[in-house]
Amino acid sequence: MKNPLYNRVMFVLSLAGLLIAGYLWFLHATHGDVPCGGSSGCDKVAQSPYARFPARTGPYVAAYGTLGYVGLTVLTFLRTLGGGPARDRVLLGLIVLGAGIGTIFSLYLTYLELNVIHAICKWCVASQALILAVLVAGVVELLQTHSFKSVSSSSSTGEPLTE
């Protein structure tokens, strides 16, 4: 990891996402009202069949979000433990892949909110912004530090992983 800043940013964003998704999952589990800053959008989304995936029958979407953010948090942490550039590249690749899947899923949920449910949940928007930010940070780091050129260069010179 040439520049630990990206990983720190992704760690903090994932942690924030974990808190939001975990909080929403907790509210679902306890049948609590979702505070929404004066609007009823969050409850409308939470009460809709699309609060679960697959719709109506599956686990809560917030549960997927919580597990996804746990995964991203763990992956960013694992990168701090060293282990060589190849391992770091795999971990960063998994982060980008996870954030990419999360972003696509978020876009699908946004489509449902706008076109089917006709309500916007601010918590969901915050989580969608966070997952997108993780993806952007991951892709930027991947492009800056893990291009084929830099990998082969660092491998040949035996450049140690950060720290």
Add this chain to the structure above:
Amino acid sequence: MKMTGEAKFFIAIGVLVLVGVGFLFATSARPPSGPGATPAAAPTPTALTAALVDELYAEARHTKGDKNAALTIVEFADLECPNCRRAYADTVKDIEKKLPTKFAFYHLPLEMHPRAVPAATALESAAKQGKFWEMYAELFDQKSEPLTDEVFEAAAKKIGLDVAKFKTDLAADDVLSAVYKDRDHATEHNINTTPTFLVKDKNGAVTSVAGAGAFAELFKDLQDGAITAKPAGAPPAGAPPAGAPPAP
């Protein structure tokens, strides 16, 4: 694999966040509830006018009755609401036999009723096969609690729907979207109680009532399609009953 300084930094952030969240949970007080609690501010009611009733009737996707009738009634209801069922049994069921009426229906599924949205989608699925009002009658007459998918399927069979198509349509996005569009109409006009009836009589006078009893009284007092008296418990004419507590 040794613990690096960066790893310790991450652990410290994680622990700080956990401690912060724990502290917030431990110290956060539940919002007051019960009789002593300060009620939420009631929304500002939208002015009820003859034009609004006409507009809602014209925009409704589900209408029935005599299109030339002078009396217009627009219902906002939730199939899981006991008061709505009572209003149906007491008044709505035979409304057209008693007075020529233009009748329109809007979904207003309340959040407190977990089966209200699925029931509304059952109506919309039936509407796709041209049998909205048959399903409406069937589900409002339904004695089963709760309104399960099996109840919908049995009702679909009874009224002669293509059950396979009905079940497919239940999960269709456009069906759910139709329900939420209706609810948006209610929200737009600050109607948050079920059942709510907006009534325009033959003279263009308008009123709104919420609840089965109030609507039954109003309807009883409609003479020759004219509003003659304000029923007890009705909100002031000129405004929908916004801010009233939702029916259970």
